[in-house]
Amino acid sequence: MKLWQKVFWCTFLLFELLYNASSFYLIRHNFNRNLVREVDRGLADQQLIAAQIETDWSYIANLNQLLHGAEEDPGDFLNRNAPKYLKSFDPGSVSIEIKDDRGRTVFTDFPGAIAGPRPELAIGHPADRNYIIRSIGPKSVLFVSGALDLGGRGFKLTYLLDLTSLYADKHAQIRNFIRLNLVIAVVLAAGLYGLIWFLTRSVRLLGESARTIASGRYAHRVAVLSKDEIGLLAEQFNTMAAAVEENVRALETAAENKQRFIHYLTHELKTPLTSIIGYADLLRATTFNEDVFYRSLNYIYGEGKRLESLAFKLMDLILVENRLPGLNVGEIRPLFEETAQLMKPQLDKARVNLSLSAEAASLPMERDLLHILCTNLIDNAVKASQAGSGIGLRGYRSEGGRYVIEVRDEGIGIPKPDIPNVFEPFYTADRARSWTSRGAGLGLAICSEIVRLHEGELSIRSRPGEGTVVRVSLPGAYN
Numbered sequence: 001m002k003l004w005q006k007v008f009w010c011t012f013l014l015f016e017l018l019y020n021a022s023s024f025y026l027i028r029h030n031f032n033r034n035l036v037r038e039v040d041r042g043l044a045d046q047q048l049i050a051a052q053i054e055t056d057w058s059y060i061a062n063l064n065q066l067l068h069g070a071e072e073d074p075g076d077f078l079n080r081n082a083p084k085y086l087k088s089f090d091p092g093s094v095s096i097e098i099k100d101d102r103g104r105t106v107f108t109d110f111p112g113a114i115a116g117p118r119p120e121l122a123i124g125h126p127a128d129r130n131y132i133i134r135s136i137g138p139k140s141v142l143f144v145s146g147a148l149d150l151g152g153r154g155f156k157l158t159y160l161l162d163l164t165s166l167y168a169d170k171h172a173q174i175r176n177f178i179r180l181n182l183v184i185a186v187v188l189a190a191g192l193y194g195l196i197w198f199l200t201r202s203v204r205l206l207g208e209s210a211r212t213i214a215s216g217r218y219a220h221r222v223a224v225l226s227k228d229e230i231g232l233l234a235e236q237f238n239t240m241a242a243a244v245e246e247n248v249r250a251l252e253t254a255a256e257n258k259q260r261f262i263h264y265l266t267h268e269l270k271t272p273l274t275s276i277i278g279y280a281d282l283l284r285a286t287t288f289n290e291d292v293f294y295r296s297l298n299y300i301y302g303e304g305k306r307l308e309s310l311a312f313k314l315m316d317l318i319l320v321e322n323r324l325p326g327l328n329v330g331e332i333r334p335l336f337e338e339t340a341q342l343m344k345p346q347l348d349k350a351r352v353n354l355s356l357s358a359e360a361a362s363l364p365m366e367r368d369l370l371h372i373l374c375t376n377l378i379d380n381a382v383k384a385s386q387a388g389s390g391i392g393l394r395g396y397r398s399e400g401g402r403y404v405i406e407v408r409d410e411g412i413g414i415p416k417p418d419i420p421n422v423f424e425p426f427y428t429a430d431r432a433r434s435w436t437s438r439g440a441g442l443g444l445a446i447c448s449e450i451v452r453l454h455e456g457e458l459s460i461r462s463r464p465g466e467g468t469v470v471r472v473s474l475p476g477a478y479n
Helices: 003-067 074-086 164-199 201-214 229-285 290-319 333-342 344-350 367-384 416-421 443-453
Strands: 094-100 105-108 129-136 139-150 153-162 328-331 353-358 362-365 390-398 402-409 457-463 467-475
Touching (some): 003 074, 003 129, 003 139, 003 153, 003 164, 003 201, 074 094, 074 105, 074 153, 139 164, 201 229, 229 290, 290 333, 328 333, 333 344, 333 353, 344 353, 344 367, 362 367, 362 467, 367 390, 367 402, 367 467, 416 457, 443 457, 443 467
Parallel strands (some): 353 390
Antiparallel strands (some): 094 105, 129 139, 139 153, 328 362, 402 467, 457 467
């Protein structure tokens, strides 16, 4: 059962319990008060009638003695005079019954027969009065009995009061209460349902938001609809969701960076390994020449050291939160010449000519990263070029104190729709892949990252069948 349903049923049932209990208590309390009042009235009326009868009897008896008249029988006196004692009472609700000491009825005006035992007639002391309420047919009647002494003879006077209207009023109140309670229950249920549904909407939103976040949408936040405890809970939930999103993003970034590092490193191993293999093959196939031998070994050693440096530089680039590398001012032209020399085995193998043109300039750079940039751009140009074609590596100043590195080829080119995508790692569109064949699709992604860390700009202009021009604009160039 949901929370709002629990709140609804608990509130509804608690109200019904308290309302019914208090209502029945009030009905019963009022009924008992009225019943006690009627019993007190019956006791008082019975005593009053008995006193009047005894007074009248004493007066008649004394009068007969004074007049020396015959003594009247008490039973005849009661039978003849009893009706006059009822004139002051409602004849529809009050009756009297008089029995002699033998239990014979001397007088009664009660319309029905009274069956069964009569415990109220068991009077122990002349001053005692007993009462009882019993059902006679559809009526509820109060019986109040007391002793009556007339001329030494004992009688029992019973006062009968019809309480049917009192009980009927109680039952009518109960019926009215039940009808009213049904109406109140319907209104209360509807009101509680709407109110609790409205007040718990934030809880439902929290549940929906939790499911949404659990599905992987960590940027989702729950709307804060109130300033109460539930609203505070919603704010804390959003704080927790933000922390979860940040942690998940950090974990994903760390995993992606580690994976990118592996792919980048694998990709970048190819170029120095190509140079090492090329010079090693040159040493193996060429007749011993001390100058060639020394120069080749020197290049092999240099490329091996560059492999070692490459691993650390890529680690700095990918894993150390993409911090800017330590930039040192250096000459750009020697970097071009070194790159051209290292790429020579690959250029010779592909039978592609490289032309170099670089204006002398100094600019802040991380040398090894710019070396990676140039070798990647030339490597991509070689892959896109046919045997006998040419590649141009050019460096020149532009307006605004920037230095432009430009690599131009006469290769197959890149279709215009694919140009924005070639900077994405592992982009595999067939038309773009033809330009970077045999590659993993990481070269330009690495170049883009290097240019970003140097706060530069990278652009590509290309047409299929006509070639490609890649321009890198770096800030801070000076003589």
